[in-house]
Amino acid sequence: MSALKKGDLSPSEKELFEVITAGNVQEASRLLGCKDVRVNCLDEYGMTPLMHAAYKGKADMCKLLLQHGADVNCNEHEHGYTALMFAGLSGKTDITWMMLDAGAETDVVNSVGRTAAQMAAFVGQHDCVTVINNFFSRARLDYYTKPQGLEKEPKLPPKLAGPLHKVIMSTNLNPVKMVMLVKENPLLAEVEALDKCRRVMELICEKCIKQQDMNEVLAMKMHYISCVLGKCASFLKDREDKLDGLLKSLLKGRDSDGFPVYQEKFIRECIRKFPYCDATLLQQLVRSIAPVEIGNDPTALSVLTQAITGQVGFMDAEFCTTCGEKGAEKRCSICKMVIYCGQACQKMHWFTHKKVCKKLQEQREKQEAEAAKLRMQQNKEESKAVQDATDSMQELSVDTSSEVTPSNTAAETETSDPASTPAAGN
Ligand SMILES: [Zn+2]
Ligand SMILES: [Zn+2]
Numbered sequence: 391m392s393a394l395k396k397g398d399l400s401p402s403e404k405e406l407f408e409v410i411t412a413g414n415v416q417e418a419s420r421l422l423g424c425k426d427v428r429v430n431c432l433d434e435y436g437m438t439p440l441m442h443a444a445y446k447g448k449a450d451m452c453k454l455l456l457q458h459g460a461d462v463n464c465n466e467h468e469h470g471y472t473a474l475m476f477a478g479l480s481g482k483t484d485i486t487w488m489m490l491d492a493g494a495e496t497d498v499v500n501s502v503g504r505t506a507a508q509m510a511a512f513v514g515q516h517d518c519v520t521v522i523n524n525f526f527s528r529a530r531l532d533y534y535t536k537p538q539g540l541e542k543e544p545k546l547p548p549k550l551a552g553p554l555h556k557v558i559m560s561t562n563l564n565p566v567k568m569v570m571l572v573k574e575n576p577l578l579a580e581v582e583a584l585d586k587c588r589r590v591m592e593l594i595c596e597k598c599i600k601q602q603d604m605n606e607v608l609a610m611k612m613h614y615i616s617c618v619l620g621k622c623a624s625f626l627k628d629r630e631d632k633l634d635g636l637l638k639s640l641l642k643g644r645d646s647d648g649f650p651v652y653q654e655k656f657i658r659e660c661i662r663k664f665p666y667c668d669a670t671l672l673q674q675l676v677r678s679i680a681p682v683e684i685g686n687d688p689t690a691l692s693v694l695t696q697a698i699t700g701q702v703g704f705m706d707a708e709f710c711t712t713c714g715e716k717g718a719e720k721r722c723s724i725c726k727m728v729i730y731c732g733q734a735c736q737k738m739h740w741f742t743h744k745k746v747c748k749k750l751q752e753q754r755e756k757q758e759a760e761a762a763k764l765r766m767q768q769n770k771e772e773s774k775a776v777q778d779a780t781d782s783m784q785e786l787s788v789d790t791s792s793e794v795t796p797s798n799t800a801a802e803t804e805t806s807d808p809a810s811t812p813a814a815g816n
Contacts, residue, residue, distance in 0.1 A: 396466065397434035400426040407433055410442045415450045422458045429458045436466040438473070445476035449484050452477075462492040470500035471509075478510030478518040486510075486518045490525040497605075520699045523607050526558050526594075534590045546590045553578045554587050557615060561699050564691060564714025565653060566640050568618045573633045584623040591616035599666050606671040610664060611698050617660040641712060641742055648746035649685040657690035671697060712739045725750035 399407075402424045409417040418439075421427050430438050440460040443451035456462070462473050474494040477485040490496070499505055510518040531554065534546040546554070553575040557568060572578050578587070591612045598609035625636040640653045658679055664672045678693045691714070710718035711728040712735035720730045727750040728743060730736040 394428070394430065394432050394466070396432045396436045396468075399431055399433065402427045403431045406431075406439055407442060410439055410448070410451055411446060413446070413448050413451065415448075415454055418451060419454055422454070429455060430461045430464055432466050436468050437471075438464050438466075440464070440473045441467065441471070441476050444473045444482075444485050444489065445480055447480040447482045447485060449482065449488065452485050452488055456488065456492050462489055462494045463498070465498065467500075469502075470498075472498050472500075472506060474498075474506040474522070475500060475509045478506045478515055478522065479513055481510075481513075481515040481518060483517050483521050486521045487525075490522065491527070493527070496522055496525065520561050524559065524561050524611070524699060526555075526608065528555050530594075531555050531558070531590075534593070545593070546586060547583070549577055550583055550587060554590070557619075558612075562714050562716070563611075563614065563695050563698060565618050565621075565656060566637060567713040567715065568615070569622060569633055569636055569640065570713060572619065572622050573637075579622070579626070579633060581623050581626050584619045584626070588616045588619045588623070591619065595665075599669065606669050607698055609666070609669070610661075610671055610675075610694075613664050614660050614694065614698075617656075617663065621656065637738065638741065641739055643742045643746060644685075645745060647685065648742065648750075650742075651684060654684055654690055657694060661690065661694060710735050711743075712736070722747060724748075725754060727751070727754055 402421055403426070406418060406421045406427055409421065422429060430440075432438060433442075437445075438460065440452060440455045440462065441464075443455055460473075465472055472494065474486065474489040474496065477489045494506075496506060500509065504512065507519050507522040510516075510522065528551070531546070531551055532548075535544050535548040535551050537544045553571075556575075557571050557578075560567065560571065572584070577583060595609045595612040595616065598605045598612065621636060622633060626632050629635040631638070640656070641650055642652060643649055644651050661672070661675050661679065666672065675693060675697055678688065679690050682688060707716050708718050708729050709716055710731035712730060715731045718729045718731040718735075720732065720736060722728045722730075722736065722743065725747045728739075730739070
């Protein structure tokens with residue numbers, strides 16, 4: 391492989407770079423079948439065809455190249471950029487995901503010392519940052535499904551790897567959503583299974599901290615998942631209403647304003663119980679959360695989510711009040727103040743929302759009335775301003791009347807008279 395020289399391309403390889411830029415997948419497929427085309431050839435800057443396709447945001451092309459054995463970790467670029475970095479820069483989450491799934495290393499840095507996640511953040515591609523920071527390959531989890539050393543049994547029964555991987559890959563850290571994921575899978579929703587999963591989460595957490603290039607973000611996420619699974623197990627053991635009881639506890643709002651106190655306290659406790667006290671991330675989280683009175687912003691969930699997924703705030707998208715899923719569009723028809731991703735979530739939340747719904751409705755109506763009053767006032771002020779402007783224009787036309795013909799002046803004054811202003815007639 392080291393025989394590859396930058397810019398040393400056969401005519402067909404030169405053509406391949408051209409069809410990638412043009413996005414012609416069919417032609418690229420034909421060229422990749424040619425004898426004189428190497429899938430990992432390098433252009434003069436040390437870019438591979440895969441890097442080009444990733445940078446141009448062409449998902450089908452990336453897929454084709456990977457199928458033909460493109461090396462996702464090729465690192466010959468003149469500034470040390472990898473295919474994953476180019477994917478992150480393109481802002482395409484599907485391509486970013488594809489590179490990770492193909493085994494892209496996340497910790498490689500370019501010539502200015504930035505990782506792919508940092509590069510993506512630098513250019514504002516936060517969705518790609520989220521994908522990179524939360525990626526944990528199925529292969530890394532599957533390691534625990536095979537007996538190691540003297541073990542007779544693996545730490546993780548193979549049938550649990552799928553459902554557990556789904557929980558790990560969720561970028562929605564709302565504990566309600568996580569409990570829902572556990573509840574929907576009968577294999578997982580069982581005390582013994584949960585205990586095994588927890589143990590594996592703790593092992594991965596430890597590994598993330600102790601490995602050479604420490605990954606505190608992933609460690610915190612694994613620890614948090616372990617805490618949620620532990621809570622599930624304890625409700626399954628001790629409570630008759632099982633996981634439904636846990637969901638209710640997490641959703642129950644306090645009487646004064648409907649704020650879910652149990653959920654807030656639970657997440658704070660999870661963070662505080664992080665076993666590696668020296669971790670910078672832990673200290674940052676505690677510093678952000680400790681001074682906040684329960685019920686005020688930021689919530690522990692928003693602080694944790696930002697730290698782990700890189701999502702800044704919960705402002706630019708609508709999130710389900712119950713499960714925290716992005717893109718919720720259904721509004722409570724009475725108060726119109728809370729939103730849900732669907733009817734199931736609305737139904738689940740009603741037992742506690744009904745206590746504050748009326749209050750919220752009154753609040754909204756009051757706000758709307760005030761807004762309407764303000765608008766009317768503004769309109770009045772605006773018409774007053776228009777009136778003043780008209781008056782001064784009239785004065786102006788009077789002043790300049792000696793310079794223009796009287797008939798013109800009259801016409802101008804008339805057209806500049808805003809007919810829509812009621813006061814204009816005075
Ligand atoms: Zn929901
Ligand atoms: Zn309501």
